[in-house]
Amino acid sequence: MRRASGFVLSTIRTTSFARRRSNGNFCSTPLPLPQMDHQSDSERYDFNPILRWNPEVERYFIHAYGADHFSRISAALTYPSRYSCIRVNSLKTTSDAVIEKLQGIIGETEIEGDQDKVECGGKASAGSPLEESWKDGRITKCKIPGLDYVVFVKGSGPCAIDYGCASGAPPKEVIVSRKCAEAVLRGAQVYVPGVLACSAHVEKGDTVAVSVALEQRMADGGWATDPHYSERRGLYIGQGKAMLSRAGLFRVTEGIAVDMNNRVFKLPSFHDVLEGEIFLQNLPSIVAAHALDPKKGERILDMCAAPGGKTTAIANLMEDEGEVVAVDRSHNKVLDIQNLAAEMSLTCITTYKLDALKSVSRANESIDSGVPQISNSVTPTEKQMSVHDGLCGDKNCVGNGNGMGKLTTAM
Ligand SMILES: C[S@@+](CC[C@H](N)C(=O)[O-])C[C@H]1O[C@@H](n2cnc3c(N)ncnc32)[C@H](O)[C@@H]1O
Numbered sequence: 001m002r003r004a005s006g007f008v009l010s011t012i013r014t015t016s017f018a019r020r021r022s023n024g025n026f027c028s029t030p031l032p033l034p035q036m037d038h039q040s041d042s043e044r045y046d047f048n049p050i051l052r053w054n055p056e057v058e059r060y061f062i063h064a065y066g067a068d069h070f071s072r073i074s075a076a077l078t079y080p081s082r083y084s085c086i087r088v089n090s091l092k093t094t095s096d097a098v099i100e101k102l103q104g105i106i107g108e109t110e111i112e113g114d115q116d117k118v119e120c121g122g123k124a125s126a127g128s129p130l131e132e133s134w135k136d137g138r139i140t141k142c143k144i145p146g147l148d149y150v151v152f153v154k155g156s157g158p159c160a161i162d163y164g165c166a167s168g169a170p171p172k173e174v175i176v177s178r179k180c181a182e183a184v185l186r187g188a189q190v191y192v193p194g195v196l197a198c199s200a201h202v203e204k205g206d207t208v209a210v211s212v213a214l215e216q217r218m219a220d221g222g223w224a225t226d227p228h229y230s231e232r233r234g235l236y237i238g239q240g241k242a243m244l245s246r247a248g249l250f251r252v253t254e255g256i257a258v259d260m261n262n263r264v265f266k267l268p269s270f271h272d273v274l275e276g277e278i279f280l281q282n283l284p285s286i287v288a289a290h291a292l293d294p295k296k297g298e299r300i301l302d303m304c305a306a307p308g309g310k311t312t313a314i315a316n317l318m319e320d321e322g323e324v325v326a327v328d329r330s331h332n333k334v335l336d337i338q339n340l341a342a343e344m345s346l347t348c349i350t351t352y353k354l355d356a357l358k359s360v361s362r363a364n365e366s367i368d369s370g371v372p373q374i375s376n377s378v379t380p381t382e383k384q385m386s387v388h389d390g391l392c393g394d395k396n397c398v399g400n401g402n403g404m405g406k407l408t409t410a411m
Pocket of ligand 1: 285303304305306307308309310311327328329330333354355356357394
């Protein structure tokens, strides 16, 4: 299955090598890791990120929420979600059938026993629909009325990991980009492009500790990822088996680098699982499409559509009858929408490569005929772009549902 945009595997590395800051420039050189101090291994090899706020922003939120509430929000923001949210393609299957299949694929036992170690990561608040759903088991149907086509899969964490420090020898290490780490925390493996640095002498099959290289503030005021920055205390996300030697890691451009067999946060991967039947999507995005309330036969315009999460959610709610006009300004991303629509067997989606900012005209103006650029050799006519029943404008991945509006009048 595909992942919604926020959870794709890392693409941060622009070359197959780690990047190093050298005299103000980046150069592409495989990096050996610096020697660490080993004074307090139990704290160093831990997952306990600290969120630092701009003092002015912090003061504002403390004033708005109160110190206690804000400190809880701040702590929660350092942890990944402890559940995955899946939208079921209700035109192909049912939530019950998906739950049954997932139970067979993922199993019910994988994360049992970890619950007692769970501290605060992604906990559902008491009485929330999530908590209600979880009472029934690990893979459950959403209890929010009207959203029974949503399935939750519960994970666990943070879990304590033994990095083998007791033996006196520090573990071999792999440092990954932040985006890669975010994907790993949501169940992905470490893929080659996400690796920024690696200990010397790592051989295929070695056990390696995996930590995150966060962006650091540089002298010029900008931000850069510096894998040489030695203070990664509290940023270890798990342990795994190196699938390549260090030399091999920096020779290839794709493939799994580390098979993560021991994770701080455990969530199953949905890569290639029930393709076309399910789509991994954050609940707020699903709710946004749901709130639009698209009906069979309507025409909906999705102005920033790729990769097509909300487009396909809307098409699904319309039972694939009517038209969803899906626009994105990037050619390749338009292809992603088309691929997703095909994978989900949705035929009511028409795609255009188009800058949405230039697609709107006043009542007596016509659309600049030079503007529409074509992904599928069809240029939208003014009528195609101007009469719709609903609008989705999701430029900034507003998973919270902003940007959706039901039009009462034609645009
Ligand atoms: C956050 S993503 C949208 C996610 C999508 N709604 C979903 O649910 O899968 C934002 C998209 O907006 C597109 N975009 C940004 N500005 C645009 C514009 N002026 N016209 C068309 N597309 C635009 C980007 O190319 C990007 O693919």
